[in-house]
Amino acid sequence: MQFSNIFEKFAYYLQFPFVVKAIIVGTLVSFVAALLGVTLVLKRYSFIGDGLSHVAFGAMAVATVLKLTNNEIIIMPVTVICAILMLRNGSNAKIKGDALIAMLSVGALAFGYLVMNVFGTSANVSGDVCTTLFGSTSILTLQDSEVIFCVVVCIAVVVAYVFLYNKIFAVTFDENFMAAMGENVKLYNLIIAVITAVIIVLAMDLVGSLLITALLVLPSLSAMRVMKSFKSVVIYAALLSGFGAFLGMFISIVFSTPVGPTIVLLDLIIFILNYFVGMFIKR
Numbered sequence: 001m002q003f004s005n006i007f008e009k010f011a012y013y014l015q016f017p018f019v020v021k022a023i024i025v026g027t028l029v030s031f032v033a034a035l036l037g038v039t040l041v042l043k044r045y046s047f048i049g050d051g052l053s054h055v056a057f058g059a060m061a062v063a064t065v066l067k068l069t070n071n072e073i074i075i076m077p078v079t080v081i082c083a084i085l086m087l088r089n090g091s092n093a094k095i096k097g098d099a100l101i102a103m104l105s106v107g108a109l110a111f112g113y114l115v116m117n118v119f120g121t122s123a124n125v126s127g128d129v130c131t132t133l134f135g136s137t138s139i140l141t142l143q144d145s146e147v148i149f150c151v152v153v154c155i156a157v158v159v160a161y162v163f164l165y166n167k168i169f170a171v172t173f174d175e176n177f178m179a180a181m182g183e184n185v186k187l188y189n190l191i192i193a194v195i196t197a198v199i200i201v202l203a204m205d206l207v208g209s210l211l212i213t214a215l216l217v218l219p220s221l222s223a224m225r226v227m228k229s230f231k232s233v234v235i236y237a238a239l240l241s242g243f244g245a246f247l248g249m250f251i252s253i254v255f256s257t258p259v260g261p262t263i264v265l266l267d268l269i270i271f272i273l274n275y276f277v278g279m280f281i282k283r
Helices: 003-013 017-042 046-066 072-088 097-119 127-134 144-163 165-173 175-180 185-207 211-227 230-254 260-283
Strands: none
Touching: 003 230, 017 097, 017 144, 017 165, 017 185, 017 211, 017 230, 017 260, 046 072, 046 097, 046 185, 072 097, 072 185, 097 260, 144 165, 144 185, 165 175, 165 185, 165 230, 175 185, 185 211, 211 230, 211 260, 230 260
């Protein structure tokens, strides 16, 4: 396919409102995911994103079986509650943090698949599970209300991040110093976990529950290879993530590839490029 034909095909699809909605939502969700991703990577909380994505899958399975008009009525509260449980589970708990996350993760996956098999009404359960895990076509069937909700939430996340930037910076690098200054470290860790849960729920339709962690981790790792300061890493990671999502959806639309895996593969390629750029800069 020639370059001119590729852009002509893309321009043709842009005439359809559902394509424009998908691109807007996908780019915004990827952008805000990278903001929190930097903190999660630096605090070694990346596994929380992975665990929450599996919990969200189990909640989505229940919402699908119940045939709710708005699945987020169940998915959002369940994921947020589990985020709170994961973070509040301290070192003195009977079940340690990493063990709790592993238990919730595999338990939610098993529960979700079992529910969809036993109570699901679809004739293609395996197909439904696959699209939920690796990216759903519902990103192309978004209603205006869903797009508005996503845009409002993404803007709220950005505003909250900017407003709490100094606190997030402090809790990322030195919790002990922050506690010594009289700040409530647990509160800010809780805020980070809740925002992460919200982002994961928003990103499920884009890349699927198994690939969400890539949106949180890969752009952040890419930025850390090139940039030096925390602020520059955050900004660069967000830009890379938004660009990767837009380009991934462009490729998906033009070449009819799965949306989620395409975006994740592009983020991986971007990481490899930044890895070598970082090696060259350090010489």
